[in-house]
Amino acid sequence: MIAVSNTTPLRYLIAIESEHVLGQLFETVFVPMAFHEELTDLRTPQIVRQRVMSLPHWYKVHAIAETQGVDFPAELHRGEREAILLAEHLRPDLILIDEQIGRAIALGRNLPVSGTLGILEQADKLGFISEFAKTLKQLKACGFYISDSLEQKLLQRHRIRKDSN
Numbered sequence: 001m002i003a004v005s006n007t008t009p010l011r012y013l014i015a016i017e018s019e020h021v022l023g024q025l026f027e028t029v030f031v032p033m034a035f036h037e038e039l040t041d042l043r044t045p046q047i048v049r050q051r052v053m054s055l056p057h058w059y060k061v062h063a064i065a066e067t068q069g070v071d072f073p074a075e076l077h078r079g080e081r082e083a084i085l086l087a088e089h090l091r092p093d094l095i096l097i098d099e100q101i102g103r104a105i106a107l108g109r110n111l112p113v114s115g116t117l118g119i120l121e122q123a124d125k126l127g128f129i130s131e132f133a134k135t136l137k138q139l140k141a142c143g144f145y146i147s148d149s150l151e152q153k154l155l156q157r158h159r160i161r162k163d164s165n
Contacts, residue, residue: 002028005096006083007035009116011044012098014051016138021123023058030090032082036061062086076101087111116144117154124158132158 003026010031013019022029038044039052052059064086072081080102087095088109095106098115106113114122116139124132133155140146146154 001026001093002030002090003094003096004030004032004083004087004090004092005035006098006102007038007079008098009096009119010035010052011039011048012116012139012142012144013119014048015045015142016135018120018123018129018135019051019055021119021128023056024126024128025119025122026058026093028058028060029096030060030062030086030092032079032086033061033063034079034082038079062090064089072105073101076105080105084109084111117146117150121154121157125161 003022005022010019010022010029013022036052040049042049064082072084077099080097080099083095083097084102084106087106088111093112094114095111096114096116096119097103097106103113103115120129120132120135120139123129124135129135136146136151136154140151
């Protein structure tokens with residue numbers, strides 16, 4: 001399986017030291033050049049920059065040119081635009097994107113979408129995460145917004161998975 005990722009999912013997975021799940025779930029995670037430039041920019045937290053510069057073989061930077069005639073809303077950032085265009089070009093199993101506008105556009109272009117929470121839940125289902133509730137707490141502590149109701153649904157599904165094993 002392959003994925004194309006926008007900035008936010010990888011940035012948060014690095015922040016909670018769980019980026020390895022991407023390599024467990026996907027053979028390759030392609031990132032657009034704008035994404036890579038953002039994550040290696042001096043304004044990006046040092047730990048994120050260091051990790052991005054030393055990510056393993058599954059992390060691949062792929063240049064994609066924005067073409068004329070492709071119309072995106074002004075509030076869609078360059079990295080999101082490039083991630084969507086790259087996904088249209090590569091046709092991955094998933095595009096990883098958290099931002100609501102980017103997700104809506106990707107879905108409107110018939111791209112299969114998941115976000116940080118979907119990746120963590122899939123990793124939990126496959127046994128790649130040992131403490132799912134703790135992982136969600138770490139994610140929230142890093143500034144990732146999860147509504148209380150969504151968090152409870154995720155934890156309930158986690159309990160059901162664990163009870164059925």
